[in-house]
Amino acid sequence: MLQALFSHPFLTMSFLAGIAASITSGIVGSYVVAKRIVFISGSIAHSVLGGMGIFLWIKRTYNIAWMNPLHGALVAAILSAFLIGWIHLKHKQREDTVIAAIWSTGMAIGVIFVSLTPGYNVELMNFLFGNILWTSTSDLILLFALAGFTLCTVLIFHSKFQAVCFDENQAQLKGISVTKYYLFLLNLVAISVVILIQVVGAILIIAMLAIPAAIAGSFTARLSNMMGWAVIFGCLFTTVGLSLSYFLNWPPGATIALTAAVFYLLNLARKA
Amino acid sequence: MAIKSNHLFFQYEETPILENVTFDIQPGQFVGIFGPNGGGKTTLLKLLLGFLKPQKGSLEILGQPPKDAREHLGYVPQISHLDREFPITVLEVVMMGCLDKSFFRSYTPDAKEKALQALTDVGMVDFQNHSFGTLSGGQAQRVLIARALVSNPTILLLDEPTASVDASAEEAIYKLLARLKGTMTILMVTHDLQIMMQNVDRFICVHRQVHAYSQAQVCDHFAHGLYHTPLRKS
Numbered sequence: 001m002l003q004a005l006f007s008h009p010f011l012t013m014s015f016l017a018g019i020a021a022s023i024t025s026g027i028v029g030s031y032v033v034a035k036r037i038v039f040i041s042g043s044i045a046h047s048v049l050g051g052m053g054i055f056l057w058i059k060r061t062y063n064i065a066w067m068n069p070l071h072g073a074l075v076a077a078i079l080s081a082f083l084i085g086w087i088h089l090k091h092k093q094r095e096d097t098v099i100a101a102i103w104s105t106g107m108a109i110g111v112i113f114v115s116l117t118p119g120y121n122v123e124l125m126n127f128l129f130g131n132i133l134w135t136s137t138s139d140l141i142l143l144f145a146l147a148g149f150t151l152c153t154v155l156i157f158h159s160k161f162q163a164v165c166f167d168e169n170q171a172q173l174k175g176i177s178v179t180k181y182y183l184f185l186l187n188l189v190a191i192s193v194v195i196l197i198q199v200v201g202a203i204l205i206i207a208m209l210a211i212p213a214a215i216a217g218s219f220t221a222r223l224s225n226m227m228g229w230a231v232i233f234g235c236l237f238t239t240v241g242l243s244l245s246y247f248l249n250w251p252p253g254a255t256i257a258l259t260a261a262v263f264y265l266l267n268l269a270r271k272a
Numbered sequence: 273m274a275i276k277s278n279h280l281f282f283q284y285e286e287t288p289i290l291e292n293v294t295f296d297i298q299p300g301q302f303v304g305i306f307g308p309n310g311g312g313k314t315t316l317l318k319l320l321l322g323f324l325k326p327q328k329g330s331l332e333i334l335g336q337p338p339k340d341a342r343e344h345l346g347y348v349p350q351i352s353h354l355d356r357e358f359p360i361t362v363l364e365v366v367m368m369g370c371l372d373k374s375f376f377r378s379y380t381p382d383a384k385e386k387a388l389q390a391l392t393d394v395g396m397v398d399f400q401n402h403s404f405g406t407l408s409g410g411q412a413q414r415v416l417i418a419r420a421l422v423s424n425p426t427i428l429l430l431d432e433p434t435a436s437v438d439a440s441a442e443e444a445i446y447k448l449l450a451r452l453k454g455t456m457t458i459l460m461v462t463h464d465l466q467i468m469m470q471n472v473d474r475f476i477c478v479h480r481q482v483h484a485y486s487q488a489q490v491c492d493h494f495a496h497g498l499y500h501t502p503l504r505k506s
Contacts, residue, residue: 156376166354169323171368173345
């Protein structure tokens with residue numbers, strides 16, 4: 001694998017993309033798991049299909065070359081994050097219903113617009129199931145820029161995010177704006193989802209966000225340490241998953257997600 | 273005056289929770305708050321903490337609206353309201369009492385030293401690096417008291433701190449509160465009137481309205497069903 005990694009530039013790019021994605025998903029995923037908002041992240045991840053479908057339809061129908069389904073994904077993810085965040089903060093008792101509604105509505109809109117879009121939508125299939133092997137230099141720059149942005153954000157705001165995740169009342173008592181920081185965190189999840197779509201795809205993104213962080217949580221009592229461990233596990237899963245997909249000729253996104261799931265089960269067995 | 277409530281009214285949707293609530297609490301008093309479930313105790317605490325706004329009447333803490341007086345408040349929630357599986361250490365929980373609301377600063381100066389001192393005061397300093405989730409109910413409650421004390425509050429609000437702890441932990445918490453008595457104003461929601469009788473200066477009963485009672489009055493009517501038998505008002 002190592003020889004192949006350095007002899008095939010596309011594999012080197014994929015490996016580096018996996019590292020960058022693991023940094024982002026390890027950090028953001030730790031908040032997602034600790035705050036128990038995996039379901040919310042799933043809803044945001046699936047809502048992006050609606051945005052991608054609409055943007056792809058506009059692009060093909062009106063021949064707008066610069067339009068990219070990822071732009072639609074970003075708009076849908078941010079809108080969903082704001083809507084779910086607002087419902088969580090103002091009408092907690094309706095939260096689960098709204099999350100489920102956004103989840104299925106996003107997918108429904110996506111399916112309808114894909115069916116209306118002329119031509120074969122291989123582009124959308126890559127976003128749905130991911131294709132890390134298609135990583136370009138500009139994708140790689142974007143992935144590492146996101147990793148750097150996430151790291152800097154967390155270095156500055158970790159104590160506030162931690163307080164909002166653990167005890168909203170205490171954060172509010174100390175003058176921290178729970179609304180502002182909770183929405184900020186959800187938008188960080190939304191942006192991460194959109195960027196990580198390229199690695200594992202919208203359907204499998206929850207695996208990258210939740211599984212490395214969930215395993216990391218069983219090794220430490222500190223959220224900050226959990227992030228470090230989650231990044232290490234993420235790198236391990238993407239590298240092992242990528243290697244397996246190369247040798248077995250399996251789809252890389254699904255193989256990475258399956259590798260993470262196997263490690264998760266092994267960790268559960270270790271704890272039992 | 274530490275706390276002054278004047279004809280306070282609050283309702284959720286169309287259901288009145290607190291009506292015409294008028295009472296005051298002097299600085300340094302230790303007040304026990306009791307009342308039936310659904311009587312408005314938690315709503316009153318949320319109003320005092322500034323999480324809710326009165327719909328009619330006024331509520332003042334140290335002469336200010338509750339929201340502006342938050343820096344003078346320490347709050348101990350019920351342990352059951354927190355996620356015990358959250359990855360956080362005891363020291364990190366207590367340092368949350370020193371959070372700095374400014375954009376780029378995490379904690380107020382000397383936060384770690386203050387947190388360690390507060391943990392020492394509640395007898396939990398040896399557990400500073402333990403996971404909060406591994407503590408017993410009584411230990412966790414003492415850590416939350418340390419978090420409330422770390423910013424030197426003028427008023428301490430406690431929401432049933434002995435609700436899910438064993439007898440020895442309950443005794444440790446009451447000893448700690450007895451030590452704090454007189455150093456700050458303490459308001460504690462509790463159902464445990466018998467033990468509270470030894471500690472508090474007065475009681476207030478929250479049952480849609482609020483009535484203040486002395487220890488003797490509560491003691492006198494203890495056997496007759498506090499929430500249903502009208503007490504002679506002071």
